[in-house]
Amino acid sequence: MAVFACADCGAVLTAPVSLVALPAHAHQKYGNGVLLPVLLESGTYVVDPEPSGPPWRLWEEVGAQEAAARGVHAPVYGLSYGPPGAVGVAPGDVRGTVLIPERCGGHCCGLDGGDGPNLACAQCGRAVAIRVDDCSLWQVVWLDPHAVRAVCVDEPARRVLSWEELREQQQEISPIQPTGMWSPVWEAAVSVALAHLLAASGGARVVVPDGCVADVFRLATDILLPPGSSAKSLALAGPGLSAATADIALVPRHPQTGEAWPTDAGAAVPLAADVWMYLASTRDRQFIPATGGLPDGVYRDDPPPLLPFRRFQPDPDVFLHTLARLPEVRQPWLREIYDRVRDRRYIRPF
Structure with a gap:
C-alpha cells in the first residue's frame, strides 16, 4: 500500500491505496449531460502511462515520424506533451487539498480539468491535481506525477487474485x-x-x-x-x-x-x-x-x-x-x- 504526498512539503494527499490496471473507460466521454459515477474503487489507484495535459501540439505540427516515436501511429487531432504517469484516485480518497477557484472551469455540470490543475496542497499551496466530475465524464482525481510522490505505508497490500x-x-x-x-x-x-x-x-x-x-x-x-x-x-x-x-x-x-x-x-x-x-x-x-x-x-x-x-x-x-x-x-x-x-x-x- 502507498499514500501520495506533496512533493514540496510532504503533506499526505491520499488515503492508503493499491495499484490496479487502468480501466478501458478511463478517458471515455459518454452521452450528453449524463452524470457518471466514480472511475475507481476506493482504496485503489491507477497510473496512466501516456502523456496528459498541456502543452498540446497539432498532428500537422508534430508529423507522422515524431508521433510514431511517441506511440501514435495514425493521425489524431493533437498530441499531449505533458508529463506521462498521471496517478488516478477516487475523489473520496483525496486528503488535504483545496480547490483553486480560478481553475474551476467545466463544460456543464462540474469540473473538467480544462484549465489545468484545480486542486492545491492545503499546506503549501502547490497545484497538485485535477479533479474531474463534469457530466459525461467519469469522476476521478488525477495527481500530477511531478507534484506528488508515493510513500509506502505499513498496511497490508491487496492480494493479487489468481x-x-x-x-x-x-x-x-x-x-x-x-x-x-x-x-x-x-x-x-x-x-x-x-x-x-x-x-x-x-x-x-x-x-x-x-x-x-x-x-x-x-x-x-x-x-x-x-x-x-x-x-x-x-x-x-x-x-x-x-x-x-x-x-x-x-x-x-x-x-x-x-x-x-x-x-x-x-x-x-x-x-x-x-x-x-x-x-x-x-x-x-x-x-x-x-x-x-x-x-x-x-x-x-x-x-x-x-x-x-x-x-x-x-x-x-x-x-x-x-x-x-x-x-x-x-x-x-x-x-x-x-x-x-x-x-x-x-x-x-x-
Whole structure:
C-alpha cells in the first residue's frame, strides 16, 4: 500500500491505496449531460502511462515520424506533451487539498480539468491535481506525477487474485442499464478489444461465435472487414475455457495486474475481466431476442432480463484512440478502416 504526498512539503494527499490496471473507460466521454459515477474503487489507484495535459501540439505540427516515436501511429487531432504517469484516485480518497477557484472551469455540470490543475496542497499551496466530475465524464482525481510522490505505508497490500479466484469473485458488469441503454463500461471495453481483434485478423474475415459475443462483436467485424473465403475463428478463452483450436482467442484482462490470460490460440485479444466473465457465463444467451413471445398460457414469476432498445454500437472515440496506438494500423488495409471510422464517427460508423 502507498499514500501520495506533496512533493514540496510532504503533506499526505491520499488515503492508503493499491495499484490496479487502468480501466478501458478511463478517458471515455459518454452521452450528453449524463452524470457518471466514480472511475475507481476506493482504496485503489491507477497510473496512466501516456502523456496528459498541456502543452498540446497539432498532428500537422508534430508529423507522422515524431508521433510514431511517441506511440501514435495514425493521425489524431493533437498530441499531449505533458508529463506521462498521471496517478488516478477516487475523489473520496483525496486528503488535504483545496480547490483553486480560478481553475474551476467545466463544460456543464462540474469540473473538467480544462484549465489545468484545480486542486492545491492545503499546506503549501502547490497545484497538485485535477479533479474531474463534469457530466459525461467519469469522476476521478488525477495527481500530477511531478507534484506528488508515493510513500509506502505499513498496511497490508491487496492480494493479487489468481485467475481461478478471479472467476469466482469478479463481479460481472451488466451490459444493459435499467433505461435500456448499453452500459458505457461495455461500450468502452468492447471498443478496445475490437481494435485489437482487427489487428489480429490480418484483414481476414472473422467468424464470431453465436450468442452474446456475436451481439457485441459480429456487426462491427462484418461491416469493417471485407467478405471472402479466407476467415479466422474467434473463441472465448480463459479460466475454465480453452480455445486452443481457435485462430483468435478473446481472453480476460486481469483487473489488478492488467495481464492477459495466457492462451495457446494463434492470437490473443484482451477484454476487461468483468465483461469477459459475463460473456463466459452467458455464452448461449442473446441480447437481441428472436421475434415473438411466450406461448399462450405460459407465465413467468421472475422478471425478464433487461433487453436493449437498439443494437450494440462500440464507442468510436475509444476505438480510434486504441487503434491509433497499435503499430498494425500502419498497414494500408487497417489504416483505411481507421480513416473510414474517423470520417463517420458521428454517423454510426459501425
